[in-house]
Amino acid sequence: MKDLKNLLLASVAVCLGFGQAAEAETLAIVGGTIIDATGNDPIRNGVLLAEDGRITAVGRDVVVPGDARLIDARGKYLIPGLIDANLHLFLNIDSETLVKYEDRYHEIIVEAAQLTLKSGQTTVFDTWGPYAALVRARDSINSGESIGSRIYLAGNIIGFDGPLSDDFRAAAAPYFSKSFVRRTNDAWEQDVGRELMWLGPDEVHSRVHEYARSDVDFLKYGASGHSEMFFISFSQRVQAAIVAAGHAEGKTVQAHTTSIESLDMAIEAGVDIITHCDITGHVRAIPAETIQKMVDRSTACSVLPVTQARLDGLLEKNPEEGVGAELKMSRENIANLAAAGATLLLSTDAGIEHPLLVSERDDPVSVDPRTKLGEGHFNALMGLQEIGVAPMEILKMATSNPARAYRLDADIGTLTTGRIADIVILNKNPLKDAGNYRAIHTVIKAGEIVDIEALPLAPIISSIKVPEDDK
């Protein structure tokens, strides 16, 4: 797909060091502007080498092996593969999908991971989903059996019950067999659901520790409720016990918070990351003291930015309360967090949108969708720019910040030597306009060029057709 025929040997060519290694697997991206996401200035006319999936050299004066596979990046921009700190590869908890694909959740998850990879996200953090299917999909991708974004998964949100429970869609439950409802909820709950709320810190620690020993990559718990956002799920000491249980297994712990008090409690509990800390209802912004506390403790915070256009659409329906008012407050919170120097992570809460269900909504048309996988993060990046976040900070929020927050910065998040070669080559400068993140030229994951045109390979949900008479 890329044509390097007319590659000229200029200043770069001089450096190539002709004909050393016989069996070299080296990838050489030459001539582009390298924005390594460490915060350092971009390197113009830079060279990046990768071997065995890792970056082996980055800079101007880099010797390119003669047998390297060359990519001409002149006029283009290299950034680390994008990272979504909070999404849901399987968010399809509508009745039909739950029944029809009960045994094929993992296929939908792979489909989702291909949609994210296609849009430049080489790593995604799945913060809520069906454990077994997520593990299967993750392992399938890691083993090379399937293509897709690199997945890290939390499984259940500790303290939440499953999709057909009071936390989500209990109203649908009576229309299914009790057996199906239980089976479906169990697939999510993994014995760390609502019942934990009845227990004391020791018992919760024990239960969560057991869960932390399973095949999850990190832990997430509900510091507040899902449907009733102002309720607190766990006492301070129980939250501390959850964090301790996760850390005991060397896993980062994050908390779902939805109010200023649940946020404060989670910070105090010592979590590594707050999930969507910007969501605090519509009444009250995060107090300055709380923000300072996050800065002081280096508590990272994933956020859910939206564009003004999206916000305007929501506020038109209900300017007083509801999602619009909450996202308006979210933008204010993000601005304050960014100004205070908090560690922010870009996130979307996105999943594969079911085309038919979207088309059947009362208001199907959606400007700048936030939760549409493969699209939501582009809008989020633009939203950050509108809020006034500095261009380099925006890039870090989508790359090096989440890598560090998840303690994976030795492997991903920057274009620096030794990191996995997850690279997105853009046709335009993302630091000039956040809209340029959409101008993807090439996606490279672990040193391999991804055939993004071909993705998703076996679409299930994303290929559902809307009948003509429904349009």
Added chain:
Amino acid sequence: MKDLKNLLLASVAVCLGFGQAAEAETLAIVGGTIIDATGNDPIRNGVLLAEDGRITAVGRDVVVPGDARLIDARGKYLIPGLIDANLHLFLNIDSETLVKYEDRYHEIIVEAAQLTLKSGQTTVFDTWGPYAALVRARDSINSGESIGSRIYLAGNIIGFDGPLSDDFRAAAAPYFSKSFVRRTNDAWEQDVGRELMWLGPDEVHSRVHEYARSDVDFLKYGASGHSEMFFISFSQRVQAAIVAAGHAEGKTVQAHTTSIESLDMAIEAGVDIITHCDITGHVRAIPAETIQKMVDRSTACSVLPVTQARLDGLLEKNPEEGVGAELKMSRENIANLAAAGATLLLSTDAGIEHPLLVSERDDPVSVDPRTKLGEGHFNALMGLQEIGVAPMEILKMATSNPARAYRLDADIGTLTTGRIADIVILNKNPLKDAGNYRAIHTVIKAGEIVDIEALPLAPIISSIKVPEDDK
């Protein structure tokens, strides 16, 4: 499975007429008591010959071809293949089955037709179900591609909307996509649903006539509502138009009635059969004049008898109203109809019971189930005996009566020369005790011995397992 090795050539053997036809396909059932269901006395030590799927001889002094395939029926009883005048091969309109098997309804229908065949019903009349899948299953059986009871089908009940409508389970509809709901309802409605109630006789005639020209075998319309049983669906003149439209295409027409007034209107409209005419609420038995009208006009009536044990169970829960009170009245109606000489047809309204859903009911234990396919008709036969219907009449209700009512008596319903060789061989005398219908020795459909042990061949619904912890 049957072993005829030691067959002695006695008085019967003399008659065999050794060695005529070379390639004779003749089946000879010898030595049994033949109850032909015409009302004639049983023939003891009789012989029944069948060739090319039809009965070629019945009697005592019948010459058995030397190369006939012999069945030793000494001590056994031959009756015509049983007929269910009203059942539903696809009654599985629970959410999970509708979603999961949307493209495989026909397989479930074949499964059902194998459960009925296994229990001695060689012919069944499906009076409500998804048209396309029923046609496919019927044709598959008729062509010999699949094994199963011979199916005659009505498709939709004219005037009824589909499974996810107000007529059935509208409450579940909001939990599915509108597209799925419409598609599912359309599969049943076939353009002859509730909207017909807005129209006059000419328009209804036109619409029903078109439906009668489709691949249905007979017509059925709702003279009263399904969920609200006391409402009348169509005016007198519209009912007459529906009957005329069906008859114009040479198809019998029956009406679903659930009250004494809807019953009277359907009789006046000239229907061939009343579906479950015995169901008239709990307030009022069918008046003598109405019964006499049915007798005078030879309007056949399918009924839904239950055993006293089943009735007692229902009445214990609610002796005043509801299903129990209605079935108590049904028994009174059946007794009165039988006494007056009305033409009664055995029916069950049965479908394949979903083992899991049954087990999850508040009161899963059911004595003498009425609507369980392959079992309901045995209980119905016993119920008729309890009510006091004469043994020969009971047999006719399950054989020759429905054949005649559906105008198929040239082909099925009796063990007489020229009829299709649908035969059930019983180990015990059904005229002595209705419980003996269960003592099935052999089922023969169109002259072929059915391997009933093997049925159903590919169980779907009936093989669903109840999890251990649900028991």
Added chain:
Amino acid sequence: MKDLKNLLLASVAVCLGFGQAAEAETLAIVGGTIIDATGNDPIRNGVLLAEDGRITAVGRDVVVPGDARLIDARGKYLIPGLIDANLHLFLNIDSETLVKYEDRYHEIIVEAAQLTLKSGQTTVFDTWGPYAALVRARDSINSGESIGSRIYLAGNIIGFDGPLSDDFRAAAAPYFSKSFVRRTNDAWEQDVGRELMWLGPDEVHSRVHEYARSDVDFLKYGASGHSEMFFISFSQRVQAAIVAAGHAEGKTVQAHTTSIESLDMAIEAGVDIITHCDITGHVRAIPAETIQKMVDRSTACSVLPVTQARLDGLLEKNPEEGVGAELKMSRENIANLAAAGATLLLSTDAGIEHPLLVSERDDPVSVDPRTKLGEGHFNALMGLQEIGVAPMEILKMATSNPARAYRLDADIGTLTTGRIADIVILNKNPLKDAGNYRAIHTVIKAGEIVDIEALPLAPIISSIKVPEDDK
């Protein structure tokens, strides 16, 4: 009863200025244009005399007694008191009113009858409401104890269950005591509710006959359902039995119909009046044959006309189906009925609108409300004009037609000698513009001038205030 013996001959001019007599019993309305609603040409400069509540003379050359109470009607227009053929003085079946005013329904009914009288309706036909309270209010007005329109009442619609039943608001029932629900429903049902649908013609006749012997003025039955408009409630023969039972007691019988088939059945049953025969769904207009049948049999038909502005508002929300589409069809039906010469009666289905509940509707603003008591009939009259009904026919629909249809034309409906002196004096000519019916100068009921400014005397529902912050 009317005594014209002492009528003196004198020119109107002679009489003017001589209205001094002390104990004058005669009311003389002089100088106006008298439109008597018989269909005769208006009498310009006419004189109308009334004595003892009855009209004693109408014409140009009428001698006015010297001691008559004179009303100068020069430049004004006299029409018979308006009649609403179908309204509901107690339509307030919202939860709060049912609980709060359970013992005071009759007071609300009197309030309603004062709102109607205030707006020129001297007689109203209440076609559904709580029997005992209606009787009490009617008798209170008839005895002179209360002021209000003359009420004729049907009580329950035979075949309908009460306000907290499936026919109306069953969903609210679980939030009240069973005792209250039963008591409330009983107040409407009067033993002639849905349970009649289970019975045959003889039993229904007996039950209805008993009801006809009660204190109701006329009978009304449901030929079709209320919530499910396409269902038919009673068989042809049962409908005939209901009509016979009413006629046996000398009471007119009308039927609620909502489809072309229920309409046809009611006509065939011999009813005197069809209630809102113009409502036939949105699929199908009344066929010409049916209209002709009504003309031939002189079956009167009350209609529910709306203005185009009202209709446009409804169609904007849903042009395909629902109330808007039904009222669009209604207008077509009314036009066809009028063109064919059917006997049409103006009606509104109106009740006292609860100001608070109206203000809380999603769409509280309503152009030309149809069911607002004291306002709906003005809009209906305008709607008829828009449809193209001739001005004189419009007047007759609101006066002489309902009087005759209800067999009360000897007493009300025209400004002719011998009739009760129910008179509305208008400032403008109603035959010129139907909007002029609003230009009420004086309302006279049974010869008494009504102090319309004072009405309603003791407002309950109509005086409910909308809180400031709800506006």
Added chain:
Amino acid sequence: MKDLKNLLLASVAVCLGFGQAAEAETLAIVGGTIIDATGNDPIRNGVLLAEDGRITAVGRDVVVPGDARLIDARGKYLIPGLIDANLHLFLNIDSETLVKYEDRYHEIIVEAAQLTLKSGQTTVFDTWGPYAALVRARDSINSGESIGSRIYLAGNIIGFDGPLSDDFRAAAAPYFSKSFVRRTNDAWEQDVGRELMWLGPDEVHSRVHEYARSDVDFLKYGASGHSEMFFISFSQRVQAAIVAAGHAEGKTVQAHTTSIESLDMAIEAGVDIITHCDITGHVRAIPAETIQKMVDRSTACSVLPVTQARLDGLLEKNPEEGVGAELKMSRENIANLAAAGATLLLSTDAGIEHPLLVSERDDPVSVDPRTKLGEGHFNALMGLQEIGVAPMEILKMATSNPARAYRLDADIGTLTTGRIADIVILNKNPLKDAGNYRAIHTVIKAGEIVDIEALPLAPIISSIKVPEDDK
């Protein structure tokens, strides 16, 4: 206020038979066994004098004024007036009562306070109800305008929304006007409802402080949710702010808790009383450390004991979870608390049971009702005895303990000099059998003998009759 200066010394015997004085202000109860609820041994043949509503002397050797009003208590037992630490005088939030008595809540509250007084409870703590009506009833009783138990009130439970909200009966709300729903909820919420959960500690302090300055006697907040018992309502620091706000106004603060974690948080927050601390779900008993913490901090705990018979009835329906399982755990908790020496307060959560609604329940028969006002506390006392609490402790739980916990021990709770003369004279010894608390001979409130036979004076709810056919 109490003046014992002129107390004369004289043997009891001397005084007997000298009760002739005309304007005697002194009440003398002589000859009974005085159990003063301090924990001291009962005084046999004791004398108790009261003057101006206060106890002026208690002991054996007490001089009875010659003009004292004498009560012969020989063979009887004197205990302090009983106290219910947690009940709801207006618990009638059913739809009919809310609508019908919207303006008369205070009358129902007085009725309730008479039912409690009649059954020996001279003081009650109302821990949730409509503020304005409670204040009105309390003040009416305090001023002597009405008779009834002495009321102390909390008004709303801080953090709870009103009766027609998600905390209680949101499902009924759609059946009323929005205006009524808002008005009703406001009557309870008093601006300290669920919205506080969105706020931080300073704002909550400010709001609660304002509420504490109103006419409430003490504060109560929800440490956990009402409908979803495992959720926590407020963070630790917000709970501390609530307690501080109450204490700043000199008012005791208590917390509603329903799980072991909400209990622990409330103790840590420094509340004076835990409401029903024994209710901790069915999974987990209160840990020993938590109990010890309550003992160490003297955190009082109101409990909801039931009898074994009542418990058995509940467990029969559902032994695994629900109310029965929770109350089983409650008994275990109470036993542990009592053994550890925690300060326990008797409470009932009782209100006036609506006779009709009770009779209409699926299971109307209730052994030893817990929440029936005037009856529940007798069952609770018996339940404590069954659990094994020492007789004197039981008495203190119903008298001196709540008085001290609410900081009112200078006035009530013991039969000691200087306290208000709230006295119950029993015919039998309550220390011998808790059933003897029912053997009420005389109730004296503030020195006045209550005519308990006459109570309630104007019954509203408690006089509702169950129709014959409902029984």
